[in-house]
Amino acid sequence: MSSKLPGFPTTIRYVSYRQTVEEYSALGKEIFLAKPEECPYCRKPGESCLIGHGFYSRYAFSLTGFVRIFIRVLKCKRTRRYVSLHPSFLLPYHQYLFSMVLEALRSRILDGRTMTESLRLAAGATGNGDPGADRPVYQHLQGWLGSLRTRGGVWVGLLGSFLQSFGELFVSPRPDEHAGNSSAAVLALFDRCVAASGLTSEAFHAQLFNRYGSSPFAALRSVPRTPP
Numbered sequence: 433m434s435s436k437l438p439g440f441p442t443t444i445r446y447v448s449y450r451q452t453v454e455e456y457s458a459l460g461k462e463i464f465l466a467k468p469e470e471c472p473y474c475r476k477p478g479e480s481c482l483i484g485h486g487f488y489s490r491y492a493f494s495l496t497g498f499v500r501i502f503i504r505v506l507k508c509k510r511t512r513r514y515v516s517l518h519p520s521f522l523l524p525y526h527q528y529l530f531s532m533v534l535e536a537l538r539s540r541i542l543d544g545r546t547m548t549e550s551l552r553l554a555a556g557a558t559g560n561g562d563p564g565a566d567r568p569v570y571q572h573l574q575g576w577l578g579s580l581r582t583r584g585g586v587w588v589g590l591l592g593s594f595l596q597s598f599g600e601l602f603v604s605p606r607p608d609e610h611a612g613n614s615s616a617a618v619l620a621l622f623d624r625c626v627a628a629s630g631l632t633s634e635a636f637h638a639q640l641f642n643r644y645g646s647s648p649f650a651a652l653r654s655v656p657r658t659p660p
């Protein structure tokens with residue numbers, strides 16, 4: 433089993449978390465993430481509506497290896513539906529960390545590095561072998577690139593409106609302008625939004641996901657890996 437998911441549907445809410453996945457993991461169930469300001473179901477203040485409903489465990493894969501983490505689950509008192517609080521270093525339904533996925537895509541698409549170089553860069557100085565030689569990771573990157581290419585385009589307008597809400601200039605591209613290359617447009621716009629927001633990439637991604645229930649990166653195709 434790669435993770436133990438709850439046997440009921442939950443709505444994911446991202447919470448900005450500044451420490452590393454290893455630090456999060458070390459806290460076990462002692463982890464504290466603030467409740468959402470508003471319950472996503474009944475819209476009452478989260479502090480009074482959402483009550484603790486335990487944890488489920490899952491794995492995160494940071495290329496230094498698998499890390500087991502606990503995800504806190506809350507329950508809406510009025511509708512009896514569930515919310516799970518995800519630290520902002522995660523991506524929904526992915527085991528790879530958000531920062532690693534983003535870095536690999538940036539390196540490949542914006543900087544034009546090779547697949548192997550991009551993976552090595554994303555892994556950082558882990559000293560843990562050569563991730564470029566890791567076939568499953570290589571295949572994942574191919575999958576992420578493919579799905580960003582085919583589905584990324586829908587995010588251009590949304591990221592553009594985010595950028596305008598920060599008071600930045602955004603000129604909507606012509607429909608044909610990014611044909612075949614919406615990936616680069618999405619990544620560049622994402623980086624501009626991060627810079628304009630003054631947030632970290634992870635915190636901005638959390639905000640984006642919480643507003644739209646998805647993101648350009650949450651929509652990437654991924655296949656869970658089995659921990660050893």
Ligand SMILES: [Zn+2]
Binds near residue numbers: 471472474508510
């Ligand atoms: Zn509620």
